[in-house]
Amino acid sequence: MTQSLIVIPARAGSSRLPRKPLRLIAGRTLLHRTIAMARAATANLPNARLLVATDDDEIAAHARAAGCDAAMTDSAIATGSGRALAAARLSASPPRFIVNLQGDSPFQPEATLAAVIAALEQGAQVATPVIALDWPALDALRDHKTRSPFSGTTCARAPDGRALWFSKNIIPAIRNEEALRQSQPLSPVWRHIGLYGYTLEALTRFESTPPTALETLEGLEQLRLLELGIPITTVPVPPPVFDSSGIDTEADIARVEALIATHGDPTP
Known part of the structure; x- marks a missing residue:
């Protein structure tokens, strides 16, 4: 029985x-790199199945050539979460948990995926990873947002790990920041990583509800969950050694190829 279905939209x-998904990054496609990362991350997870969900025959064939199952889903589906649910519904037996592993972030640490699945197994309805920013990382994020204000998401979370809010702004605002910088190495800001694990019930409810007003304003679909009263468990994970955000432009490809040239290729 498939306990966890990891879907790469x-x-x-x-x-x-x-x-x-078929663009080359230092000689390997983006999809190949994401599949390789996910396969390594799930190697020791029992009852986990990895699947590419696509609307394109060539992408499906490429996934299968890389040794990964592929499911054909409707091209009208606009979101990764919707495509993940569609793939789950095509499975012979419904999975208990569904992980939406974004296909444009192939360099996430392997432990991140396992940590999200562990949170689901421990009772979370929805789980997603976050990184505590030290002060230099916070300064870098602030600088980045002067050029790309809607790139990078932060999270305010309760002491028990429940997400209170997500924003494209940097939250929370920090009073007496200089004193805080002197007293502790980590800032109070958490950066969100766009990987989501859901119970089948939570994802079904999410997808059956139209986008909400605050979700639309921020451009963050996870806000729909909070507005619906579905709790999100945040999972702290270490900062990745090989850090890169989502790959959306030619400039992003060039940036990642420069990182590979400097630090070596992390794809197994």
Whole structure:
């Protein structure tokens, strides 16, 4: 029985980077790199199945050539979560948990995926990873947002790990920041990583509800869950050694290839 279904949504259409899953990054496709990372991350997870969900025959064939199952889903599905649910519904037996593993972030640490699944097994309805930013990392995020204000998401969380809010702004605001910098190495800001694990029930309810007003304003679909009263458990994970955000443009490819040239290729 499949306990956890890890779905890599791989849509062909992308206005900024056409046929993005098949684009080469230092000689390997983006999809190949994501599959390799996910396979390594799930190697020791019992009852976990890895699947690419796509709307394109060539992408499906490429996934299968890389040794990963592929499911054909409707091209009208606009979101990765919707494509993940559609793939789950095509499974012979419904999985208990569904993980939406974004196909444009192939360099996430392997332990992140296992940590999200562990949170689901311990009772979370929805789980997603966050990283505590030290002060230099917070300064870098602030600088980045002067150029790309809607790139990078932060999270305010309760002491028990429940997400209180997500925003494209940097939250929380910090009073007496200089004194705080002197007293502790970590800032109070958590950066969100766009990987989500759901129970089948939570994802079904989410997908059956239209986008909410605050979700639309921020451009963050996880806010719909909070507005519906579905709790999100945040899972702290260490900062990745090989850090890169989502790959959406030619400039992103060039940046990642420069990281590979400097630090070596992390894809097994």
